[in-house]
Amino acid sequence: MAEAAVKETVDETQDLTDGFSLVIDAMKLNGIDTIYGVPGIPITDLGRLAQAAGIRVLSFRHEQNAGYAAAIAGFLTKKPGVCLTVSAPGFLNGLTALAHATTNCFPMILVSGSSEREIVDLQQGDYEEMDQLAIAKPLCKAAYRVLHAQDIGIGFARAIRAAVSGRPGGVYLDLPAKLFAQVMNADAGAKSLVKVIDAAPAQIPSPAAVKRALDVLKAAKRPLIILGKGAAYAQADDAIKALVEKSGVPFLPMSMAKGLLSDMHPQCAGAARSTVLKDSDVVMLIGARLNWLLSHGKGKTWGDAPKKFIQVDIEPREMDSNVEIAAPVVGDIGSCVQALLDGMGGSWQTAPADWTGAVKAKRDENVAKMAPRFMNNKSPMDYHGALGALRTIIKERPDTILVNEGANTLDLARGAIDMYKPRKRLDVGTWGVMGVGMGSAIAAAVETGHPVLAVEGDSAFGFCGMEIETICRYNLPVCVVVFNNDGIYRGDGVNAGGGSDPATTAFVKGARYDKMAEAFGGVGVNATTPDDLRRAVNEALDSRKPTLINAVIDPAAGAESGRIGNLNPQSKLRKK
Ligand code: OXT
Ligand code: ADP
Ligand code: MG
Numbered sequence: 001m002a003e004a005a006v007k008e009t010v011d012e013t014q015d016l017t018d019g020f021s022l023v024i025d026a027m028k029l030n031g032i033d034t035i036y037g038v039p040g041i042p043i044t045d046l047g048r049l050a051q052a053a054g055i056r057v058l059s060f061r062h063e064q065n066a067g068y069a070a071a072i073a074g075f076l077t078k079k080p081g082v083c084l085t086v087s088a089p090g091f092l093n094g095l096t097a098l099a100h101a102t103t104n105c106f107p108m109i110l111v112s113g114s115s116e117r118e119i120v121d122l123q124q125g126d127y128e129e130m131d132q133l134a135i136a137k138p139l140c141k142a143a144y145r146v147l148h149a150q151d152i153g154i155g156f157a158r159a160i161r162a163a164v165s166g167r168p169g170g171v172y173l174d175l176p177a178k179l180f181a182q183v184m185n186a187d188a189g190a191k192s193l194v195k196v197i198d199a200a201p202a203q204i205p206s207p208a209a210v211k212r213a214l215d216v217l218k219a220a221k222r223p224l225i226i227l228g229k230g231a232a233y234a235q236a237d238d239a240i241k242a243l244v245e246k247s248g249v250p251f252l253p254m255s256m257a258k259g260l261l262s263d264m265h266p267q268c269a270g271a272a273r274s275t276v277l278k279d280s281d282v283v284m285l286i287g288a289r290l291n292w293l294l295s296h297g298k299g300k301t302w303g304d305a306p307k308k309f310i311q312v313d314i315e316p317r318e319m320d321s322n323v324e325i326a327a328p329v330v331g332d333i334g335s336c337v338q339a340l341l342d343g344m345g346g347s348w349q350t351a352p353a354d355w356t357g358a359v360k361a362k363r364d365e366n367v368a369k370m371a372p373r374f375m376n377n378k379s380p381m382d383y384h385g386a387l388g389a390l391r392t393i394i395k396e397r398p399d400t401i402l403v404n405e406g407a408n409t410l411d412l413a414r415g416a417i418d419m420y421k422p423r424k425r426l427d428v429g430t431w432g433v434m435g436v437g438m439g440s441a442i443a444a445a446v447e448t449g450h451p452v453l454a455v456e457g458d459s460a461f462g463f464c465g466m467e468i469e470t471i472c473r474y475n476l477p478v479c480v481v482v483f484n485n486d487g488i489y490r491g492d493g494v495n496a497g498g499g500s501d502p503a504t505t506a507f508v509k510g511a512r513y514d515k516m517a518e519a520f521g522g523v524g525v526n527a528t529t530p531d532d533l534r535r536a537v538n539e540a541l542d543s544r545k546p547t548l549i550n551a552v553i554d555p556a557a558g559a560e561s562g563r564i565g566n567l568n569p570q571s572k573l574r575k576k
Pocket of ligand 3: 458
């Protein structure tokens with residue numbers, strides 16, 4: 001029926017176009033210049049044709065990693081990152097990343113080929129049969145299917161707008177195989193395309209909300225600003241800096257907001273986290289949710305003193321999600337922060353000096369306590385010794401993008417490695433998901449051109465390690481450092497049943513991850529001391545050659561679950 005409708009309108013004497021071309025034209029018209037994916041039926045030719053048309057098409061070894069790349073591309077660019085997958089299994093592999101993008105508020109579009117509707121809907125056993133649209137729907141912000149070539153333009157327009165407007169998120173776009181071969185007149189095809197105008201319109205906060213927020217802030221004795229990755233995403237860096245500095249309020253960056261203002265900024269309270277959460281009386285959240293990472297805004301972490309929250313966020317339903325928000329400011333961060341700045345006027349009392357002094361004293365104390373631990377040159381290395389080398393490198397090369405995942409490798413690196421510039425730290429995000437590392441590293445290199453340093457737990461790396469071939473194949477300036485402690489959290493676990501199988505958390509002892517890079521023509525280095533590590537990373541960043549460094553870490557150095565061991569269920573029947 002659909003095909004008949006299309007055929008009737010085709011005049012074979014005129015120039016023709018087809019579904020493949022229209023998909024590519026729709027992307028190009030909307031500035032989508034990069035695709036991350038894995039080829040196969042029915043999208044192999046789409047990848048080839050997109051490449052021929054000047055779109056950069058990066059082929060991965062597994063769709064999940066391509067999806068993580070698209071997700072972080074969205075975070076870095078404010079444009080939807082596109083992941084292209086084959087039907088059923090490829091689609092499912094990409095779906096984890098789509099859900100991850102949605103959870104983290106990153107704009108992404110998962111474009112997937114799918115099997116024939118008529119056969120799928122009657123469950124007649126088509127090649128890779130699956131009702132993909134139905135499966136994607138609950139896991140993303142929006143999901144659409146295009147059945148007719150003349151609707152491809154509208155389909156992409158809807159997907160782009162849904163991904164970036166309001167709270168950003170993941171969108172699924174289902175393209176059944178038959179669509180690509182549909183033919184229509186080229187003129188009509190060109191007219192059917194849609195250029196999305198003002199895809200993420202400014203959302204201006206109400207003047208009353210701005211005044212209410214400033215009244216609450218003005219009355220504070222111990223104010224705190226928390227910057228989240230939404231603030232980093234918003235790219236309102238100058239306005240945010242101006243607000244923080246004009247208010248004089250200490251700020252606490254969430255993990256991926258580190259560097260939005262330098263960790264060296266005199267108002268940075270990153271190294272006094274417990275103190276500022278507990279002792280503050282007014283907290284202004286900018287692009288950060290009161291989820292598990294902030295202990296839901298209540299309990300021991302937040303202390304006993306009554307607290308008032310101001311929350312700046314584009315999503316109205318985020319307000320009061322965990323605790324009462326005394327002053328909700330709903331709008332996009334750029335507009336909200338500018339409105340707050342305007343409302344502060346020419347003279348604004350800065351935060352009380354006894355409070356800022358106490359925060360600074362705590363911060364300096366914690367920094368001084370930590371400093372000697374970064375200086376050790378032990379072999380095998382402990383986390384602090386190895387991180388001591390890496391923190392200096394990032395200080396000297398602040399444009400390097402740091403990718404970070406693992407448990408101890410993540411939690412200790414977050415504190416150890418100061419960040420100096422916005423959107424330079426990419427990590428596991430809201431879900432604490434392992435395996436984002438290589439996709440993030442690839443997209444960061446591709447989207448920014450800056451060198452990338454990926455600091456990976458050996459377990460974390462295992463989720464995505466085959467993409468080292470992708471890094472070598474595209475000759476990307478990525479240096480991967482695997483913190484190899486022979487296992488998950490620690491490498492010295494023993495079989496709880498006393499048998500000969502290894503412990504559930506232990507890996508092969510003394511593995512040489514560096515050999516993986518060598519297998520694909522990259523540089524591999526085995527580093528057993530912080531000095532080795534420093535030398536190898538500097539060399540990699542200078543040469544921009546794909547490099548994998550196996551950093552040998554003491555198997556006994558880590559803690560169970562890093563700094564979130566408290567989240568492991570504890571039964572009184574099972575004393576450790
Ligand atoms: O103020 P106080 O005194 O409290 O001190 C704080 C700061 O003020 C201070 N600080 C500093 N001091 C001095 N100087 C400086 N510069 C400084 N900066 C800060 O330090 C402390 C701590 O600061 P921090 O870190 O900011 O604060 P804190 O209290 O830790 O913050 C709380 C949190 C919750 C915000 C923070 O901890 C956080 O963001 N955590 C994220 C944790 C996370 O997401 N973890 C990943 C998941 S763990 C687990 O699930 C893993 N799995 C299972 C699995 C997963 N995840 N995914 C999939 C797909 N499958 C399975 C697995 C398999 S981890 C894992 C693998 C692990 O093994 P690896 O080999 O990869 O890694 P290793 O552990 O290395 O072996
Ligand atoms: P973190 O993990 O760093 O604390 P979260 O992912 O929890 O950050 O929170 C990010 C928040 O930022 C989300 O609530 C999202 O709605 C919001 N957000 C994202 N982009 C914008 C924007 N441009 N303007 C306003 N809010 C935004
Ligand atoms: Mg490990």
